[in-house]
Amino acid sequence: MGMAIAIRPQILRMEPYAPGRPVEEVQREFGLDRVIKLASNENPFGPSPRAIAAVTEAAARMHIYPDGASRALRQAISQKFGVTDAHILLGNGSDELIHILGVMFLGEPGDELIMGDPGFSRYDASAHLAGCRLVKVPLRADLTHDLDAMLAAITPRTRMVFIANPNNPTGTVITRAEFDPFLARVPDGVVVVLDEAYGEYAADAPDPVSALDYVRSGAPVIGLRTFSKAYGLAGIRVGFGFAPAEVVDAYHRAREPFNVNSLAQVAAIAALEDEDHIAESVAHNHAGLQFLAEVFCAAEAHPYRSFANFAYADLGRPAQPVFEALLRRGVIVRSGSHVGHPHCLRVSVGRMDELEIFATEFRQVLDLI
Numbered sequence: 001m002g003m004a005i006a007i008r009p010q011i012l013r014m015e016p017y018a019p020g021r022p023v024e025e026v027q028r029e030f031g032l033d034r035v036i037k038l039a040s041n042e043n044p045f046g047p048s049p050r051a052i053a054a055v056t057e058a059a060a061r062m063h064i065y066p067d068g069a070s071r072a073l074r075q076a077i078s079q080k081f082g083v084t085d086a087h088i089l090l091g092n093g094s095d096e097l098i099h100i101l102g103v104m105f106l107g108e109p110g111d112e113l114i115m116g117d118p119g120f121s122r123y124d125a126s127a128h129l130a131g132c133r134l135v136k137v138p139l140r141a142d143l144t145h146d147l148d149a150m151l152a153a154i155t156p157r158t159r160m161v162f163i164a165n166p167n168n169p170t171g172t173v174i175t176r177a178e179f180d181p182f183l184a185r186v187p188d189g190v191v192v193v194l195d196e197a198y199g200e201y202a203a204d205a206p207d208p209v210s211a212l213d214y215v216r217s218g219a220p221v222i223g224l225r226t227f228s229k230a231y232g233l234a235g236i237r238v239g240f241g242f243a244p245a246e247v248v249d250a251y252h253r254a255r256e257p258f259n260v261n262s263l264a265q266v267a268a269i270a271a272l273e274d275e276d277h278i279a280e281s282v283a284h285n286h287a288g289l290q291f292l293a294e295v296f297c298a299a300e301a302h303p304y305r306s307f308a309n310f311a312y313a314d315l316g317r318p319a320q321p322v323f324e325a326l327l328r329r330g331v332i333v334r335s336g337s338h339v340g341h342p343h344c345l346r347v348s349v350g351r352m353d354e355l356e357i358f359a360t361e362f363r364q365v366l367d368l369i
């Protein structure tokens with residue numbers, strides 16, 4: 001009976017991506033009216049009204065294929081960031097950029113991808129899909145990237161080094177004083193990917209590293225950005241990036257022809273133009289991080305200094321029961337138990353009313369367990 005289905009074993013060893021639990025599912029499972037989701041680092045204020053208007057207007061033309069070159073969006077990014085078109089990458093979310101870059105750089109079994117641990121799980125997937133070796137370098141005790149250890153992990157088979165800056169799930173950043181000597185010692189043939197998905201929130205980071213500076217100077221660096229976080233467009237999927245021209249050229253050969261859909265293109269252009277929306281989102285985020293840090297400190301937990309749109313805290317006790325108790329009370333967060341931090345909790349910066357609910361439920365939960 002049945003046909004022999006021969007799926008690559010490498011694929012079957014992968015775990016499917018575990019997204020934050022959807023609100024509706026948690027509502028149903030626990031019979032709750034009020035459920036808030038602080039688990040996926042979305043913009044709690046939603047998209048810019050200009051993006052909604054642009055998508056509504058463009059919806060009537062969704063029977064037409066998108067502009068495969070995303071010309072208008074590339075031009076808008078080019079103007080805003082002061083970089084020529086030849087250096088711009090666009091994808092169906094930065095997830096797709098991570099995936100295709102892996103396909104482009106990791107060819108042979110035995111090629112290596114280096115990332116911080118814990119780090120964003122899609123880097124992991126990139127190495128697995130390419131059938132390559134994943135090298136995870138533990139973060140330092142303060143949960144920042146250990147660039148010296150990452151450098152020491154480079155071998156003649158290393159092709160890519162991924163650094164999320166700020167990092168997910170820890171919110172920590174690297175400094176120029178650390179990154180410049182690191183980059184200077186990275187051997188030829190290794191590309192460094194700086195994933196700045198949360199970059200807009202990190203404007204106040206000390207001695208900041210910006211991928212764009214390195215791409216402009218011709219260094220073997222790729223910067224990744226997204227419209228999913230500060231720009232509030234996670235559901236429509238647009239990621240972008242900055243890269244050396246030869247990487248962009250190769251990317252155009254490797255990518256799908258219509259990888260950024262037509263509604264996503266107009267939404268992203270409108271979101272880029274709405275600078276007030278971004279500024280307000282970032283300003284609120286600072287207040288929200290401050291609020292969450294105080295909630296954690298009052299509970300004798302240790303929040304790490306976050307430069308992203310989520311807080312990460314060591315509760316000094318197992319986080320999984322806290323996560324589960326919060327879930328039963330309609331507050332969806334993330335526990336660090338899946339990434340080797342069984343005492344840590346990650347909480348996205350929601351609206352202030354949501355953060356107040358989190359604070360109340362969190363205090364009650366801690367008293368109960």
Ligand code: PMP
Nearest residue numbers: 093094095120168197226228239
């Ligand atoms: N990089 C990092 C560090 C992230 O946390 C995320 C979102 N979880 C992404 C990339 C992917 O974002 P998107 O595909 O929505 O652009």
